[in-house]
Amino acid sequence: MGRHTRGQPVPAAYQDTDAELLAALRAGDEQAFVLLVRRHHSTMLRLALGYVASQAIAEEVVQDTWLAVLRGISGFEGRSSLRTWVLRILVNRARTAGERERRSIAVPDPEPAVDPARFDGSGSWASPPERWVEEARDRLRAAKVTARLRSAIGELPQRQREVVLLRDVDGLSSGEVCSVLDISEANQRVLLHRGRSRLRQVLETEFGRV
C-alpha cells in the first residue's frame, strides 16, 4: 500500500522490518538482500566517506561490509538490531581502510550553538532568531533549502556529521548511534548538539533568502 511519509511514496516492501528481512535473507531471498542494501546504502556510503579518502574506496568498504554481513549472517544472534550490527561492521572496516590516511581526531571544538555576537553583555538576545518555522512547513519552500541542508551536513566535522546522519537522517536511536560509533551518550549529545545547531544557523540564513 502506498503509505506516504514526508511526501515521499514508500514502496510497501520498504516497510518490512529488518527482522523480517533477516529471516528472508537467511532463507536465501535475493530480493530481501537488495532491499536491505538499498535501505542502508546512502548512510553506509556517507559514513564510510568520513574515514577514507575517495568515493571508490568508500564503495569498496561498503561492498566488503555486505560480504562480511552475508558470511556472518548465520551467526548473528540478534543481540543488537540488524542495522546496528551492519553499521558497526562498516565503521570497523572503514576505520581499518582509512588507518593510513587517518586524520587526527581532534578534540571537539568548543564552537557555541549561536554566534556570541548575537547576545548582549548580559547573555540575552541582541539579534534574535529570524522567524522561519512557518515557512519550513510550506513544502515548496522547504524543498528549496533541502539541497543547501544536504551540503551543510556534508560540511560538518566528521563526528558531528556521523551522529547527525545516523540520528536525524537515518533515524537511529541514541543507543544505536553510541553502539555503532562506540561513543558515550554524553559525547553523542554534544556532537548532535553542535551539528544540529550548525544546521539551524544554515537554515536561518537560507530561509532569509527564499
Added chain:
Amino acid sequence: MRRLLLPRRRDLVCQQAVELVTDYLEGALSPADRRRFEAHLAGCPHCTEYLAQMRSTIELTGGIAAEDLPPQMRDDLTAVYRRWRAGGE
C-alpha cells in the same frame, strides 16, 4: 547529565538556554535544570522560537531523501550475493 556551569537558583540567560536545547530534547537534563530551562522559555519568546527552529531543523533533516543505490553498485552487490549463495565466497 550535564551540570550547568553557573550558580544554582540563578535564572538562565538566553545564551545559556540555547546550549541546553539538545539535552532538553533528549531528556538528558536533571529535573532542576529542566525546570529552569522551561521557566526561561515561558518568559522568552526568542528562545521559544529558537527551540521551535531546532525541532524544525530536525524535521527537515529527517526529510532528506536517502540517495538511492546507483545501478552499478546494485549489480555489483547482487553479484556478491550470488557468489556467496553459490558458496564461492
